Amino acid sequence: QKEVEQDPGPLSVPEGAIVSLNCTYSNSAFQYFMWYRQYSRKGPELLMYTYSSGNKEDGRFTAQVDKSSKYISLFIRDSQPSDSATYLCAMKEVGNAGKSTFGDGTTLTVKP
Amino acid sequence: GAVVSQHPSRVICKSGTSVKIECRSLDFQATTMFWYRQFPKQSLMLMATSNEGSKATYEQGVEKDKFLINHASLTLSTLTVTSAHPEDSSFYICSVSGLAGEQFFGPGTRLTVL
Numbered sequence: 001q002k003e004v005e006q007d008p009g010p011l012s013v014p015e016g017a018i019v020s021l022n023c024t025y026s027n028s029a030f031q032y033f034m035w036y037r038q039y040s041r042k043g044p045e046l047l048m049y050t051y052s053s054g055n056k057e058d059g060r061f062t063a064q065v066d067k068s069s070k071y072i073s074l075f076i077r078d079s080q081p082s083d084s085a086t087y088l089c090a091m092k093e094v095g096n097a098g099k100s101t102f103g104d105g106t107t108l109t110v111k112p
Numbered sequence: 113g114a115v116v117s118q119h120p121s122r123v124i125c126k127s128g129t130s131v132k133i134e135c136r137s138l139d140f141q142a143t144t145m146f147w148y149r150q151f152p153k154q155s156l157m158l159m160a161t162s163n164e165g166s167k168a169t170y171e172q173g174v175e176k177d178k179f180l181i182n183h184a185s186l187t188l189s190t191l192t193v194t195s196a197h198p199e200d201s202s203f204y205i206c207s208v209s210g211l212a213g214e215q216f217f218g219p220g221t222r223l224t225v226l
Contacts, residue, residue, distance in 0.1 A: 032213050043205045043217035044156070046113060051212075088155065090215070098144055098209025104155040 003027045006089055006103030015112050019076040023089035023103045026070065030091035033065050034100065035074045038086045047087075048074065079110045114140035114208045118218035125196060126226055132192045133221045135206030141186035142208040146215065147179075150203040162189040162206075196225045 006023045013019055021035075032051045036044035048063040050056045056063045062075040072091075076083055089103040115138040125131050135145055145162040160181055161169040168181035180192040193200055201224050207215040 034214055036215075036217075041203070041220070041222070043116075043118075043207075043220045044215075046214055046216060049212065049214045092213045098213050098215065099146070099158070099161060100213070100215060102156050 001026065003030075004089065004091055004101050004103045007106055008104065009106035010109065011106060012109045012111060013079055015079060015081060015110055017079050017110070019079050019083070019108060019110075021074040021076075021087050021089070021106050021108070023072050023091075024070055025072075025091055025101075027091070027093070027101070028067075028070070029093045030101070031094050032092040032100075033063070033072050034090040034092070035061075035063055036088040036090060037083075038088060038105070040085075044088055076108075079108075081110050081112050084109045113214070114138075114142070114210060114216040116206065116208050116216050116218040118204075118206060118221050120221060121219060122222045122224075124224045124226065127197050128195055130192055130194045131196055131223060132190055133204055133206075133223075135189045135191070135218055137187045137208045140208055140210075140216075142189075143186065144209050145183060145189040146207045146209070147181060147189075147191050148205045148207065150205060150220075152203075156205065159191075193223065196223070198225045201225045 035048040038044040053067045060077045064073040086105045090100040092100045119134045143164045147159045148156040162183040183189040205220040207217045
């Protein structure tokens with residue numbers, strides 16, 4: 001069993017829809033949670049970073065962490081065609097020299 | 113966040129040759145860098161952790177003699193794929209670890225071995 005399981009997708013939604021991307025994890029030592037966006041043939045870029053349970057909002061993006069359920073989500077409001085990409089969740093233990101464990105990614109297509 | 117560059121962005125080589133990929137941290141002194149490989153439609157696979165001034169730490173199953181890593185300064189790590197073969201064709205990405213453990217990735221290098 002993988003330490004991090006990500007909803008595989010692919011996901012296709014109309015422009016303006018609310019998108020929910022989800023990951024579950026089994027390692028209770030994970031304390032830092034990140035979401036990355038990766039466009040085709042590009043390196044991933046950091047979208048959201050959080051370390052506590054609850055919600056963190058940044059523009060149209062909201063990261064949600066529920067440590068008791070070992071579940072994290074990324075919500076995208078008013079989705080745009082430019083949001084079409086692969087989204088990766090990642091988690092990290094305290095210390096561990098920055099080494100993160102990644103989900104397999106969910107590919108999102110937002111149709112105009 | 114940190115700005116990371118990679119060079120070259122794309123390389124095509126013949127089987128049996130060696131290829132060197134550079135990863136530079138442009139605005140951040142990185143004692144630790146990470147090297148990943150990504151096959152089409154698959155997630156990132158961590159290959160090794162590059163430590164400035166010391167030997168790299170390789171993940172299980174990654175041949176350290178085939179994938180040579182040198183991290184000679186706080187801003188530069190290199191990955192050399194020695195005697196490359198077609199199965200080494202992949203997208204290679206490096207990253208720098210930020211102060212809080214988040215990672216900043218380079219744009220990637222696409223290697224094609226003929």
